Structures are given as structure tokens and as C-alpha cells.
Amino acid sequence: MTIWILRRLFQAVLVMLAMTVIVFVGVNVIGDPIEILISPDADQAERLRAIAALGLDKPLWEQYLRFLWGALHGDLGRSFVFNEPALRLIGQRMPATLELAVTAVLMAVILGIPLGLLAGLYPNSLFGRAAMAGSILGFSLPSFWVGLMFIMVFAVQLGWLPSTGRGATVTVLGVPWSFLTRDGLAHMAMPAFNLALGNIALVLRLTRSGVRENLPMDYVRFARAKGLSPQRVVFVHVLKNIMIPVVTVLGLQFGSTVAFAVVTESVFAWPGMGKLIIDSINVLDRPVIVAYLMMIVLMFVTINLIVDLLYTVLDPRVRIGGAE
Amino acid sequence: MAGRGFALLTAALLGASPASAQSLVMALSGSPTSADPHYHTFSPNITLDSHSYNSLVDMDPKSRPIASLADSWKLVAPDTWEFKLHPGVKFHNGDDFTADDVAYTLARVPTVPNSPGSFAIYTKSVIATEIVDKLTIRMKTAGLYPLLPIDLTQILIIPKRLGPNPLNEDFNNGRNAIGTGPYRMVSYKSGDRVELERFDGYWGTKPHWANISVRMIPNDGARTASLLAGDVQFVEFVPTSDVARLSADKRVALSETDSLRLVFLWLNRSHADAPPFVTGPNGEALATNPLNDLRVRRALSMGINRAAIVERVMENAAIPANQFMAPGVSGHVSDLPPIPFDIARAKALLAEAGYPKGFRITLHGPNDRYVNDGKIVQAIGQMWTRIGVETKVDAMTWTTYINRASKQEFSAFLLGWGISSGEASNPLRALVHTYDAASGWGSVNRGRYSNPKLDGMIKAAMGVADDGAREKALIDAERVAMQDVALIPIHIQKNIWAMRAGLTYIPRADERSLAMDLRPQ
Secondary structure, eight states: OOOHHHHHHHHHHHHHHHHHHHHHHHHHHOOOHHHHHHHHTTOHHHHHHHHHHTTTTHHHHHHHHHHHHHHTTOOOOOOTTTBBBBHHHHHHHHHHHHHHHHHHHHHHHHHHHHHHHHHHHSSHHHHHHHHHHHHHHHHHOHHHHHHOOOHHIIIIIOOSOOOOOOOOOOEETTTSSSSHHHHHHHHHHHHHHHHHHHHHHHHHHHHHHHHHHHHHHHHHHHHHEEEEEEHIIIIIIIHHHHHHHHHHHHHHHHHHHHHHHHHHHHHHTOSHHHHHHHHHHHHHHHHHHHHHHHHHHHHHHHHHHHHHHHHHHTTTOOOOOTTT | OHHHHHHHHOOOHHTTTSSSSEEEEEESOOOOSSOTTTOOOHHHHHHHTTOOOOOOOEEEETEEESSSEEEEEEEEETTEEEEOOOOOOOOSSSOOOHHHHHHHHHEEEEEEOOSSSSSSSHHHTEEEEEEEEEEEEEEEESSTTTEEEEEEEEBBBBOGOSSSSSHHHHTSSSSSSOSSSSSSEEEETTTEEEEEEEETTTSSSOOSSSEEEEEEEHHHHHHHHHHHHHHHHHESSHHHEEEEETTTTTTTEEEEEEEEEEEEEEOOOOOSSSOOBBBBBOOOOOOGGGSSSSHHHHHHHHHHHHHHHHIIIISSSSEEEEESSSSSTTTTTOOOOOOOOOOOHHHHHHHHHTTTOOEEEEEEEEEESSHHHHHHHHHHHHHHHTTOOEEEEEEHHHHHHHHHHHHTOOOOOEEHHHTSSSSSSHIIIIIOOOOBBTTBBTOOOOOOOHHHHHHHHHHHHTOSSSSHHHHHHHHHHHHHHHHHHEEEEEEEEEEEEEEEETTTOOOOTTHHHHHHHHEEO
């Protein structure tokens, strides 16, 4: 088990190294950050000064080695744009994205599983059909369009919810959270639901097909024959058996929800990491791009690890690293 | 179900914050990169900092220099400017503003560490400062430099008591954020919002709003929606596609003016033979560069239907351009005729130049930088094909585009230029003067246009101390540049702001959104 976790971490380090090389070379190929950052009024001398100030006058391999040396000491470089450590910048924006993503995944669980259960138990009812049809819309409509429609309807036309931005925050453990205030929740409702739509549809469909698959199985018939109540059959036996794919998908989806909150964050002007990374890519702020991508890799590896560990809890037959 | 609850909730919230008469929520289209006024020459930074700091000389809405912290300025010797400072000005911490602070600021500007775009370009002409008395300062330049007062409009004054090497972190966290401006910074959240409160000891006209919340909403649709929803009362850079809709909406008022931003085409002049992407009418290589022929350049300029671009592509949020600047701005050449749209004449000019069957070219442009840039190059591509110059269009993202444009990898390409100084020497020196690293002139001459006669005229004009006489000399130089088609002007953008009905804004040529200029009607 320990060896298995260590190997996982080693793989993660390799992936992160590859990522840094790709970003260094990629950003260098795309363009020159100086052209983008510098004042149009700057003369040739000022250009040279700025290039030297950001360390871009050194050959790429030297810049890369300097970066690696810094990274070994926990310093991923300073943002070209903000003159702040890249990690601190990302850290400042992370709570906003995390609370949005967690809320979205919670919505997916709270809405997706019960709806999927109902649709699976009564597949031919009007509700079952409507849920399936609705779920197609859920993951096929482009989220920036849905987001703008939400704003038009709920903020502009009806005036129920604030249109953009993050609400008032409360500082807990030194981190500002907005889900603890009413204003914060009101601001979060639309972007979180917008982010959750695809996940709700996914969880709904997974749950439904799981239920449909499991209902005719012997253990369900046996449980019924034994005289268990229908509630117990569904909620204890069936639900437990369909949770494995749902947990896998939710785990992976949490990662991509964080990583791809970009669209929702820019439509709703949500000050999270996604907005930061898009801004950084637009100005080729290499330290922030590298640090962000490394963090996302780390997050995916960690989530996969947690998902694998959860399997063993849900299904005692799964043994990690047993097949060596 | 929850709708009614939410409605009540939001009603309560609206009542609590932005609706009160003295509070303003405004939205910028870009995020400032720092609250340090000398860190980055980036327009959102300058817009934000203009609320908390003052410069010696300010720009009026038409970008003409006006008195601010300096009451007056004059040349006391050809190489020495003297500024008389306004008495009784206080910093936010209660300190008096004196000549010491000016000298301190000028010394600090070039030393800001890691600056990605230094304000030193506006202070580098000052080689020495001399404090005459508390309210008089002299600045020595290397030879006559008539534009110093205009350059200093970009330099915001900070107090000497910040000491050596103030950190820009300390401007962001508010410790160093001490200016003389009408607003004090309360909090700065990068990429999200900045809170400002009125400074009661402000020396100038008291602004209307007691509290301002500045939000950053780069997404065009979201910015318009926030205004319509009433979450913000004032937005900048209204997208052209929303203008018609907003002007029909009774809840909203618009304010617009001609900007100082010219959208134009460069033609690659760095080659004697055919530049990249230029071939004969059947794809064969050309021995000479057709763009070096004035008749070809005039034909290409004449082949563009500027009225159609302004009306259809820009939805009238621009004016057709025949020169660098709009009417009413210093340096506008009033006797230049509009460039006609004349297909027959363009074809005749091409034939005269030896291209009766035209040639092939690729027109490059960005697609995410200027208003409707991708659509503009597409329209021009079609227009040029009609005069016999078969044009391919390639629009790409700015990060890739600008890098290649700076290396002369294109032959015809679109760019924009904002004339930050509000007068003609700026585009003449930066754009159409010969590229010359030693003097720093022609620094963004990406077409590598070079005309020794024009260079001489620009140099001569810069040696004229009198503002009126210099403007005349610059206008003569502009006329030469335009007649020689140094670049092809397309249009001058309009700046458009939108606000909730009942408010009025004094539109500014320099694109800044200043809460001081926004008032109830």
C-alpha cells in the first residue's frame, strides 16, 4: 500500500516535470510577453530593460534550470504581471474557485442521484422521460450561453439574483469564504448551478442506468423474495452497488470542474483561479501558467488517489496493489 | 419556490449597498495589475490610480494639458522647465504636498523593481531636478524638450515619507497607498474589486460619490448584463453590438466621444524584393516589392470602403480616418481631404504601377485585440480583391500576432495606436519615423517605413519651443506622411460609456473612466 502510494507520487512528479518543459517551450513559441506587457510608448531601450528585468534575456535552458532550482526550494517564480509569487497569487484565488466547484459537485449529488433513482425506477413515466430529455440539454448546451441566459432571466428580467461577481466574504482560518453569508450565497447560486448543470446530467444518467442494470439482478430479486421493504432494497442494496461508477466520475469531474471553471468564472466575473489562468495566458505570464498547471496535475493525482481509496471502502473486494 | 425568497433577499441587499445615493458601483473592462501607480504602464492601472493620485499636469477630456498639482509651468532656459506647485494640497495622511515629493517621485519611478512596463519612459528626459523653494521645482533636460509637461501627465505623485524603495505589495495592501487624489483606497482585491472612499481633505472640487466600488468585468456580455440588472451603475467599453440595444433602453444612458485610437494597416517596407505573402497574380515570385510604389499604396488605400466598415462592421462606433487624429484634437490636419473609395481609380493606379492584373497578398490581423478587428480585416480582404489584389485573410490571437508583426513576418497587417500624449508628435515619432534604436524613435514602426525628408521635419518640429508653432510644424509633417501613405488609416474608434438613466458622464478621449466626472443629472 505505501509502495503503491509512493509510486503514484513518483509518477506525479514525472508528469509535473514534463508539464513544466511543455509550458516553457510552448509559451516561448507562442510569443514574447514583453510585446504584450510593455507600454506601446516604450522605446527600444526600455524594451531591453524590461526583457532583462523579467530574466528573458537569458537562453531558455538557463531560464528553465533557474526555474527548477527555485521550484526545488518551493519558489515557482514571480508573476511577470503582478510581481507577486505565482503560488501566492493562485492561493489567493483558490478559495473562490474551490467553493464554487464544491457547491457545484454537491448540487450534482443532491439533485443528480435522486433524480436518477426516480428515472431508473420509473423509466416509462412522464418524469423518467422528461429527466432523460432534460439531461441531454444539461450537457449539450454550451455553458457560456446558458450562463448568459441565466443572467438575462434571473438578474436582468426578474431581478432575483445579482448578475456577476462574488458576494460578501467572511474570513475563517485566514481565508475569505463567501458561502457563509447570504449575500455570498446569492452571488454563488447562478454560477454554481451553471457549473453543476453538466455534472447533474451526468450523475443522473449514470444513476439511472445503474438502477436499470441492477434491478433485474438476482440479489435484488432475492432481497425482495426475502421480504425486505422496497425502500431498503433500493436505498441500501441497489444504491450501494451503483455508487462505484458514480464516485469515480464525481472524483474526476471534481478535478475538471475546478480546472474548467474558466468559462463560468469569466461569464460571471467570478474572481477565481480560472479567471487568473485565462488572464495569464492572454499576457503569457509564464510563472503563473506553470504554477497553475503543476497544481492542477497534483490535484488530479490526489483525487485519483482518494477515489481509489474510496473504492476499497465501498467494495471490500477491491484490493489496492494486491495484484503485484 | 425559492424565487420569492431570493427576490426579497436581493431587494434587501440592493437596499443595503449600491442603491444608496452616495455609493457608486462601476465596472472596468480590464483588471489593474497593481495598486502601485508606478509599477506598470497599463491603462486599467492608470484609470484606477487617477482616483487616488494626482499628476503635476492633467489631461482635460479632449486630452489637452491642464493644471493639476502644478498651477503653471514655463521654460526658464531652453533646457530647464520650472513648475509652480499648488499651495495647500494635503496627502491622505495629512502631510503637505511640496516640491520634495515631486523630486522623490521622479527619482523613484525608474527604480521600481521587476516592472513589466516602466513609467521611466516619461521621466527619462529629466536629467536633474532642482528644488527652488517649497512650491517651485525645476527640471533640467538634455537640450530643449518641449513635451515634458505632457509626459508628466502620466506620472502620479507619491509622498516622500514612503522612504527609499517602497514595495508594491505595500501599495496593494494599502500601507503605501497615499496620494493627493479625491479618493482613498480602502481595499484592493486583485482581479475582483477595489473599494474607494472620498477623501474629505481633497484640495480640488469635491466629487459626488462618497464610496466607490470598482469591479473588474472583462467579459463584454457580463458587463452589459450587470448594468441592465442594476448591479453596477457605470460601465466602460460598451461593445458595439450592444450600442443599438442600450440606446433604445430607457433605464440606460450612453455617453460617447471620438477617441485617440487609430486603427490602421501597415505595409511591409523592409524588403526591396517581394515581402512575405506577396506574389504575382498567378502565384509567381515578384522581383520588386509592389508596396514600395506610392501608386500601389494609394490604390490599396482607395480600395477600402471606410464608410461601409464604420457603418456595418463598427455599427457607427467609429469615424472614417484619413489621418492620425480626429477633428478637435491638437494636430488634426483640417485641409486633408477624405480618402475616396474609388475602385476604377484604384485599378488604374495599379495598372500605371505595372500591375494591370494586380498581385496576391495576405492581410493579417488580430482577432481579439481591437474592437471587431477580425471582421475589419475580412471586409478589407474582400474590398482589395475587388480592385484586383487577390487577398487572403488570416486573423489570429494577439499573443501570437504581435510577436510576428514586430518581426516583419507579414506584408499587410492591422494594428491600432492610442495617442497617449494627445498631440501629433507621438504618432509621428513612434510610428512613422525611421526605426532607430539610438534615438528611440520609430520604436513601433512595424512596417519599417522610412522617409528621410519626414524624419528631418519631425526632428525640426521637436526643436520648436512654442506650442502653436510646433503644432504647425507637426501638421506639415503629418501631411507628408499621409500623402506618402506611410500607413493606411482606416478609422478612429469612439469611446462609449453606459450608465443608469439619471446619471451623466463627461466622455474622455483618453478612454479613462473617472468617477469624478460621473454625476446625477
